[in-house]
Amino acid sequence: MSIASSELSANFIHNIINQDLETNKYGGRVHTRFPPEPNGYLHIGHAKSICLNFGTAEKYGGLCNLRFDDTNPAKEEVEYVQSIMRDVRWLGFDWGDRLYYASDFFEQMYEYAEQLIKAGKAYVCDLSPEEIREYRGTLTEPGRESPYRNRSVEENLDLFRRMRAGEFPDGSRVLRAKIDMASGNLNMRDPVIYRIMHAEHHRTGDRWCIYPMYDYAHPISDSIEGVTHSICTCEFEDHRPLYDWVLDELGIYHPQQIEFARLNLNYTVMSKRKLRQLVEQGYVGGWDDPRMPTISGLRRRGYTPEAIRDFCERIGVAKCESVVDIALLEHCIREDLNLKAPRVMAVLRPLKVVIENYPEDRVEELEGELNPENPALGSRRIPFSREIYIERDDFMENPPKKFFRLSPGSEVRLKHAYIIKCVRVIRDEKTGEVIELRCTFDPETRSGLPGARKVKGTLHWVSAQHAVKAEVRLYENLFTKENPDEEEDFKSCINPDSLKVLDSCLLEPGLADAEPGARYQFIRHGYFCADLVDSKKGAPVFNRIVPLKDSWAKIMRAEQEKRQAAYGS
Ligand code: ATP
Ligand code: MG
Numbered sequence: 001m002s003i004a005s006s007e008l009s010a011n012f013i014h015n016i017i018n019q020d021l022e023t024n025k026y027g028g029r030v031h032t033r034f035p036p037e038p039n040g041y042l043h044i045g046h047a048k049s050i051c052l053n054f055g056t057a058e059k060y061g062g063l064c065n066l067r068f069d070d071t072n073p074a075k076e077e078v079e080y081v082q083s084i085m086r087d088v089r090w091l092g093f094d095w096g097d098r099l100y101y102a103s104d105f106f107e108q109m110y111e112y113a114e115q116l117i118k119a120g121k122a123y124v125c126d127l128s129p130e131e132i133r134e135y136r137g138t139l140t141e142p143g144r145e146s147p148y149r150n151r152s153v154e155e156n157l158d159l160f161r162r163m164r165a166g167e168f169p170d171g172s173r174v175l176r177a178k179i180d181m182a183s184g185n186l187n188m189r190d191p192v193i194y195r196i197m198h199a200e201h202h203r204t205g206d207r208w209c210i211y212p213m214y215d216y217a218h219p220i221s222d223s224i225e226g227v228t229h230s231i232c233t234c235e236f237e238d239h240r241p242l243y244d245w246v247l248d249e250l251g252i253y254h255p256q257q258i259e260f261a262r263l264n265l266n267y268t269v270m271s272k273r274k275l276r277q278l279v280e281q282g283y284v285g286g287w288d289d290p291r292m293p294t295i296s297g298l299r300r301r302g303y304t305p306e307a308i309r310d311f312c313e314r315i316g317v318a319k320c321e322s323v324v325d326i327a328l329l330e331h332c333i334r335e336d337l338n339l340k341a342p343r344v345m346a347v348l349r350p351l352k353v354v355i356e357n358y359p360e361d362r363v364e365e366l367e368g369e370l371n372p373e374n375p376a377l378g379s380r381r382i383p384f385s386r387e388i389y390i391e392r393d394d395f396m397e398n399p400p401k402k403f404f405r406l407s408p409g410s411e412v413r414l415k416h417a418y419i420i421k422c423v424r425v426i427r428d429e430k431t432g433e434v435i436e437l438r439c440t441f442d443p444e445t446r447s448g449l450p451g452a453r454k455v456k457g458t459l460h461w462v463s464a465q466h467a468v469k470a471e472v473r474l475y476e477n478l479f480t481k482e483n484p485d486e487e488e489d490f491k492s493c494i495n496p497d498s499l500k501v502l503d504s505c506l507l508e509p510g511l512a513d514a515e516p517g518a519r520y521q522f523i524r525h526g527y528f529c530a531d532l533v534d535s536k537k538g539a540p541v542f543n544r545i546v547p548l549k550d551s552w553a554k555i556m557r558a559e560q561e562k563r564q565a566a567y568g569s
Contacts, residue, residue, distance in 0.1 A: 011317035030062030040272030051312035302529025302545035331552035368416035387464035404457035
């Protein structure tokens with residue numbers, strides 16, 4: 001595991017832009033774009049690209065476009081287009097009136113292709129896809145020229161126009177750029193730039209039966225939109241010569257492609273193809289399943305846009321790939337919610353407690369501050385009565401040393417309430433299981449009373465007659481292996497415990513009408529969010545975003561100690 005420090009995030013791309021501004025390369029403009037292919041939902045890796053592209057534009061007072069890279073016709077795209085727009089907006093970015101589709105430029109791309117043909121820089125090739133691959137050669141062997149490479153301009157133009165007119169079946173012909181079959185870069189060995197596909201397109205319908213390839217469409221789209229810095233991930237580094245070739249041969253405005261390292265997170269997969277398998281094969285409940293690394297999954301889990309942007313800032317932008325620890329993402333949401341989230345009481349696995357010396361018909365309204373670190377959140381009233389519930393794990397009949405919770409004869413404080421003492425244990429006659437505790441309370445010890453005595457343990461609780469029943473969903477990593485991509489089948493290491501549903505949790509009454517999407521800290525359990533889909537007024541459903549224990553903070557402390565030991569300071 002390694003992680004770029006945030007100094008790096010004053011990043012190398014910004015250095016390039018600073019230079020370009022100095023030399024006035026683009027007339028002082030900074031114009032980026034985020035170019036998703038609408039073939040799935042966005043994931044946290046895309047968030048890195050979104051923050052970089054929109055964030056860079058923001059930083060320099062420039063512009064950032066949203067462009068759907070829809071050069072490959074597919075059916076389900078409309079759902080994806082909508083989800084992508086929603087996710088970019090939710091992250092807090094705005095493309096203004098600059099929403100583009102690569103398909104808007106199909107006519108222009110076609111004209112440019114004719115221009116290349118007329119210049120002797122492109123030809124129609126009749127080799128089959130297998131033959132093209134075979135002729136291409138390998139890294140160690142040069143390619144061979146296609147027998148169709150030297151067709152006349154007239155013949156090429158005629159064939160290309162007839163390709164467009166629909167005269168030829170799929171796969172029978174392609175248009176190729178005429179570059180160099182001996183190039184050391186395979187992408188430059190006469191790459192295919194148009195193929196025949198008799199397929200409906202979600203925007204252009206059946207107007208086209210030839211479609212441009214990504215490597216041809218992308219530089220042209222960037223050029224038409226006036227992009228200055230075309231930021232993409234490193235797998236496109238070897239494609240940059242082709243990007244430059246297309247624009248130079250056409251003699252049109254030429255943006256600069258810059259590559260950065262894609263985000264990898266441990267314990268997850270990030271390719272849309274794999275995420276789609278998880279959805280379609282029912283391993284998760286949908287693209288927005290709270291275990292998914294998609295933006296919509298993270299949102300439903302309870303992540304805030306602020307936390308995700310903070311995460312993208314902290315991981316920085318570098319040239320070489322690394323794997324980021326998912327604990328850092330979790331650290332970011334804890335940091336964001338620490339002061340924002342009200343801290344309330346929820347009993348996830350209830351154990352009944354009867355306070356024998358508390359009057360049966362009495363109910364007290366106790367006061368509890370909502371966040372001791374942020375008094376601005378104020379306080380709420382919490383009902384207290386003779387019968388309450390505590391967490392099952394907070395009682396042990398034969399406790400080990402240093403167990404400061406409840407056990408026979410011991411005392412604990414109930415948060416915001418009184419000190420109680422366990423005087424008797426009631427069991428199920430058949431199973432022997434503890435089903436109820438009998439306790440007494442000390443009326444002199446109400447929280448906030450001056451001079452009240454202290455005990456070691458404090459427990460959360462809810463009043464039995466006032467509590468609200470809720471379903472609570474606990475999550476773990478979706479995969480048991482750090483790098484699922486290394487497995488023969490990544491689905492073989494899906495974590496069977498990634499979702500645990502607790503259906504008889506009890507919450508303090510103020511949470512009955514929690515708004516879907518509202519976030520709380522459940523004291524001692526972590527941060528939770530009312531589910532955006534399933535939570536209803538009166539019947540709340542909560543997702544645990546993260547437990548409280550911060551393993552990232554622990555990793556950083558250990559790192560620091562190591563460093564201090566090494567430098568003796
Ligand atoms: P996937 O492999 O997940 O399908 P993709 O690269 O095909 O991703 P696109 O829709 O083409 O997905 O990506 C849109 C933009 O987001 C591209 O500029 C791409 O480089 C960037 N991007 C995709 N994945 C990551 C990632 N893991 N980290 C950073 N940027 C990414
Ligand atoms: Mg792609």
